[in-house]
Amino acid sequence: MFEKRRIDDLPVHPTRDETKPSAVNGLKVVDLTHFIAGPLATMILADFGADVIKIEPPLKGDDFRYYPPQDPAMPAQGGPFLWTNRNKRSVAIDVKTPEGVQVALDLIAQADVLIENFSTDVMSRFGLGYERCATLNPRLIYCSVSAYGREGPYADRLGFDPVAQAESGFISMNGYADRPGVRSSASVMDISTAMMASNAILLALLARERTGKGQQLEVALFDTAILMTGFASMQQLMTGKDPQRHGNTSPDTCPTGVFATSDHPFYLICGNDKIFQRLVTEVLDRPDLAKNPNFARSADRLKNREFIFKVLEEEFSAYPWSHWQQRLRSAAVPHGEVRTLGEALHSGEARSRGLVTKIPHPVVGWIPNVGSPIRLSDTPAVTPRAAPAVGQHTDEVLRSVLGYDDGKISSLRQAGALGSPDKARA
Secondary structure, three states: OOOHHHHHOOOEOOOOOOOOOOOOOOOEEEEEOOOOHHHHHHHHHHOOOOEEEEEEOOOOOOHHHHOOOOOOOOOOOOHHHHHHOOOEEEEEOOOOOHHHHHHHHHHHHHOOEEEEOOOOOHHHHHOOOHHHHHHHOOOOEEEEEEOOOOOOOOOOOOOOHHHHHHHOOHHHHOOOOOOOOOOOOOOHHHHHHHHHHHHHHHHHHHHHHHHOOOEEEEEEHHHHHHHOOOOHHHHHHHHOOOOOOOOOOOOOOOOEEEEEOOOOEEEEEOOOHHHHHHHHHHHOOOHHHHHOHHHOOHHHHHHOHHHHHHHHHHHHOOOOHHHHHHHHHHOOOOEEEOOOHHHHHOOHHHHHHOOEEEEEEOOOEEEEEEOOOOOOOOOOOOOOOOOOOOOOOHHHHHHHOOOOOHHHHHHHHHHOEOEOOOOOOO
């Protein structure tokens, strides 16, 4: 259950200037995705004005709806689902029925973009494969998000974020040298795949402006995971050596790592020689370290890491974080307080950027919201709307988008295309 007091403490999300246009206003997106990578990609588009119509199984909807926490007053709208599905309309359609498939095709015929992340061949079995959809709508951008691609010997494999972290080598790089590698608890591969998918869609839309034609796109979780290993992949290819686990330190720069003041830990990174000079002279008042030829270059400091860390640990432990924070900032030395997630969400930085707010919800009044990191001056993000209930907009979309009348909608419901006719939708 959501903690009402903590939501009450959040600022109300500001209303955008409605005199300004939206970046992709009028873009029609049919969203056949679930869990994280697909829905987050479509939410990026929805945040900037796209009409994203999320097609879900009737009654149950997206399985991600049931990830905790959940408020009993708003079933099937757990916190993680709210995080990935704002600004969308939900249409409950059973695409396992011929009538449901036809409704989906009617929506696709008018769409600019279709995005799906089912297992390979599922869309074709539904009768919604690329060839059929492209014939129906030659301008359609058809984006598939998969684990290992739609073709080749691994196309049948299912993929989840931690598996991609493991198989890409990402886990092997993270943690401490004396222990097994660890995964990132955040869904970094899903999130980065979502960003790749939204970028791919925007690139295809730009190409369509020039060619007049849509195209098929593919973004794979594994491909993105390889990219997320960073420049370590190029280092491995050039040297043949696998990156080792270094905990919070860096194999490339020194001093870099977590240090403890008398009351709080913080992260410090000296990415080049000039930063090191500023650290030891302006922050620590240790000109002896600045003049020592053994510390002049990063390669030299890496050889003397143990000694340098010992000196810094002694210096920093003498005073509280409040003392060092201002000195580090004044000297332009990159640093950051080591925070819990809660501390970060309520930090001055988060407040100043308007990242954490509350937005209206039709059932519980208010829910928390984590805003988009994208800022556009002339086409800002839309005022956020809470993620929809399962099938909340079914009748609305069928009437306003497809022009179905009451008789048509009733017949679809009787045929089971909008869910079992003997079950009332909540």
